[in-house]
Amino acid sequence: MSLDIDIIIFIAFLVTNLVVGLAYGREVKTISDYSLGGRNFSTAALVSTIVATFVTGSAFFVTLSKTYSDGLPYVIASSCISLGFFITGIFIIPRMGEFMGALSVGEVMGTLYGKHVRLITAISAIIWNVGGIAVQFKVFGTLFNYFVGIPSTYAIILASTIVILYSTFGGIRAVTYTDVIQFFTFGFVLPTIAVIIWNHFKSLGFTVEEAIENPLFNFEGLSSLQGYKLIDFILLALYFVFPKVGPINFQRISMASSISQARKAWLIASVLLITINLIIAWIPFLVLTIKPDLEPNQVTSYLIDNYTNLPLIKGLLIIGVSAMAMSSADSFINGSAVLFGYDIKEVLNIKVGHLVLSRLFSFVLGLFAIYLALSTNDLLAMVMSAASFYLPIVGIPLLLAVFGFRTTEKSVLIAMAAGFITVVSWEVLGIKLNCIIFAMLVNMLVLFGFHYIFKQAGGWVGIKDYSYLEKSKKEKSRMVCALVRNIQDFSFIEFCKEKAPKDELNYMWLGIYFIIYGFSTMYSTRLELVGDQSKVIVVVYQIMMVTGVVIAMYPIWPPRIKHEIIVQVAWHIVIFYMLIVFAVFFVMVNKFGQLQFALFVLNILIATILTGWRLGIGMSIVGFYFGLELYKYYAGINEIDFTVGSPEFVSIYVVILAGAVLLMFFKPKQEHQELTEEKNEHLSGRINMYKEQIREAEALKGRFIRNITHEYHAPMTGISSMAQVLVQD
Structure with a gap:
């Protein structure tokens, strides 16, 4: 009976997302509607889609296993994503005024550096997104294989088809409003599961002090990181903290109604992201204390066997993790469809409408991602490999452009090639360390080196749209002056009176x-x-x-x-x-x-x-x-x-x-x-004030009438007398 209820919950969740997605996508008429949705989203909806997009289903499983195996170092490193979002909100978004409203990151790079850079940017971004889509589809299969025991193939096809349908036909509005549903779904489920495990933890007589004594979760254990583990920890933390202006990140910024709204949304999202990450990490932290002899990949099965026996709990956990996977997959599909149907179409001059081509590619891309999901098992490796084909190639030139650095197309192409060669060489040599940070560093050094050695045009030309920065500076100055004035004029008695x-x-x-x-x-x-x-x-x-x-x-x-x-x-x-x-x-x-x-x-x-x-x-x-x-x-x-x-x-x-x-x-x-x-x-x-002016006007009118009456009587008396004399004569 419990199984039937769980299946019903999951199917109802899928149907709800499909209905909402298709309903909000009915008004899509142009590629701009498909990509930006009219840029009239509320801040709450924008925050929801940002958080839902970057809290992925794969991250849930990776955090469970890596926190269990690596402990506090992984929790600290993965939590740096929140710091990266904070840096984006404070330093990057206020400088993106000239790029607001652009349909894609490819359009921006093409405008700055030409069609070849635009094509490479679009292809790199699509490769990154394809890896993300496949990973999230893989989560569906893992979920059903763990929870229900049916072959993962059926679950992948069922859930992925739902996501593909509303992403293909609904555009960004469908993605955004289904993200809102999915955000509140996993926002409710994750704390519920954490509380259930916490109650079980307390019932066994454990204390948090005992759990913290484990070397994996002791701050003193961080000082013992040496060699490969220390370097891997630093590289992973840098990867998470680096402010990425990826294709989906850029789209979420560009679809905001203003710089102010985008900045506010990203700052709020940074707080929510670290909160959600710590809630997820809390689960393996307690499990390690209760059951320290598990293999990292057995943490999920242990949760299922011991904490999902209550009615509805299994169904809630299924839809909670599915929500994380769906909210990321639909965003990646939509972003990739825009990149192909808009950027690649323009460069290759494909004779098909933007919207038709985007929807067609969205459907084909989804099918290809299903194939990848059915043929790959390593989630984290897939994520990192996909990211390595975008950040080391596009990330640095785009980020420098945001801060006002411009160069020539030749410089950017050579830097992109250097980043790509570094990634490929890393894989060929079989180096186990994360290559993304090193490849990005190579990209930046080659870009600056070629630009200044060969004296390319451009340089630090500055930001074109300073309007938000100037307005923000004036607002801060006004607020500081107001604060100082309020402190100087503050009176406790007057405050109490008010x-x-x-x-x-x-x-x-x-x-x-x-x-x-x-x-x-x-x-x-x-x-x-x-x-x-x-x-x-x-x-x-x-x-x-x-x-x-x-x-x-x-x-x-x-x-x-x-x-x-x-x-x-x-x-x-x-x-x-x-x-x-x-x-x-x-x-x-x-x-x-x-x-x-x-x-x-x-x-x-x-x-x-x-x-x-x-x-x-x-x-x-x-x-x-x-x-x-x-x-x-x-x-x-x-x-x-x-x-x-x-x-x-x-x-x-x-x-x-x-x-x-x-x-x-x-x-x-x-x-x-x-x-x-x-x-x-x-x-x-x-x-x-107006009443006083009216009273003055009334008084003036009275004086005027009195004077008119006096001046009127004087000549009229003379005229009357003369008329009488004339009559008598």
């Missing part, structure tokens, strides 16, 4: 909540947990109840006591110690009881809503410290255990999680509210 509520009912409702919170705390705190320091608890209870009653009675305070400044300052102080300090204290006293833990989280959110996200986060951090100090005084201890899995560690995790939630949800809303209030204040000022 943030405190004006309505008396707000004080009353807060006091009532304090009373309810106090009674809830008394109810949830069991006497056996109080211990000998009951006096401390009693004093805290008294402070809580007195504070609640006094604040609740604020509307009937005597006017002489209702001094505005005192109340506004007290508003922030009572929120600080009642909602944060005491919440931390009692959640520790109650050993993270369910009710008290819920109140702890609720109080942090309420404090932030009432004081604003900036002050709320600051209060939470400082209040957390004071709450722990109060607990240490109460418990009579000097140190608190913050090891992974301990209640104290959980509390820190909750504070960080709450802070992240506040930044994601409350920050934009409160900033919008503040901006709205500023606009209202500005408009109110302008309305008052």
Whole structure:
């Protein structure tokens, strides 16, 4: 029955992706639609497709086996991909203004260095993508062979056909929105599997300290890396950290609506990538402690045999890893189709429409990738081999072009040939070290050497589009000046006046909540947990109840006591110690009881809503410290255990999680509210100015009418008198 449910889940997942992909691809009319999708994607969709594309199914299996066998060195090296994305967002994307909107990396290289460079770039990029597609298709077969026991050929053909169909007909919009589904799928599945293994780990009596004692995961073990292992670690870390402007990377940047959106998306993606990588690495880290005698390639089968017996878990793991594989494969297919149907077509002058040729090549490429997947077993070797045919050939000239270096077509072609020869020589000589970094270095040295020795045209001509950099520089300068001015003009009293509520009912409702919170705390705190320091608890209870009653009675305070400044300052102080300090204290006293833990989280959110996200986060951090100090005084201890899995560690995790939630949800809303209030204040000022001008105009009109009446009567009197004289005569 469990097997049937798992199969149903997987088929439903495939069908959902197919329907969504084809639905969003209906509007594809041109090659630009097929490649960039109109460049009107939201930042969230852009982040999802970036993360989903570069969190691959093959990386999941490789991380499981390599973390189990190599330990911390591989985790550190592979996590450097996040640093590479961060470098891309900070230094590279802001300099790509002139390339935004280009359909492919081949188009850019062709514009700079001619059709021959464009053709080589397209072919190299396609070779890289083909290796990536085949690896992801291989993951489908590995999954079904492990989980279901059916021949991998059927799984590869089934899942790959779905990906090929919506990638071929849907274009980048289909790829992007299916990536969103796939991102949330594996984003849910991976933590679920990690938690299941963690619970099993704890039930066996293991601790994280014991696991860290393993030399593979001990920081001291890094110093023992020598010889081949040290060089391999450095080269692998450099490979991951190097900011790659590959065909898919370039497409994800170019499809953004602006440099600002692309930069923001890549910076967010860098944080998500390292988080996902650490979650995946956490799984073999625990498995190594529980079962240290496995072969690295047996880690996956061990997970299946021991942690997928619960209903739905196997199906979730299947679709989670499948999502990682599909989200990468569809991106590689789309990118390759554009390179062939646009760049190679233009160079070779193929007499077929761009869109038709792209779709035809997408389908043929998918079939070829299926063939490769059925005939290859080494995932990591395939990935690295495919990458070695792009980065050492195209990576350096393109990256230098982004930073403003230009040279001639001859220089670039010779440098590309040097990089390619280095890769081939490395393979022929059978050198086991990763050749990509060395080949890229050779490419760069030959490029610079030929350019300057033979005095080629160009050089460091600079970036053509400085608009974003100039705008960013001005914005940073403005923000620094505003920060300095705010610090110089800051007044705590004025700040409290501005943030405190004006309505008396707000004080009353807060006091009532304090009373309810106090009674809830008394109810949830069991006497056996109080211990000998009951006096401390009693004093805290008294402070809580007195504070609640006094604040609740604020509307009937005597006017002489209702001094505005005192109340506004007290508003922030009572929120600080009642909602944060005491919440931390009692959640520790109650050993993270369910009710008290819920109140702890609720109080942090309420404090932030009432004081604003900036002050709320600051209060939470400082209040957390004071709450722990109060607990240490109460418990009579000097140190608190913050090891992974301990209640104290959980509390820190909750504070960080709450802070992240506040930044994601409350920050934009409160900033919008503040901006709205500023606009209202500005408009109110302008309305008052216009009213004053109207009053002045009314007064002027009155004076004008009075003067007109006076001036009118004077001549009319003379005329009337003369008329009377004439009548009498």
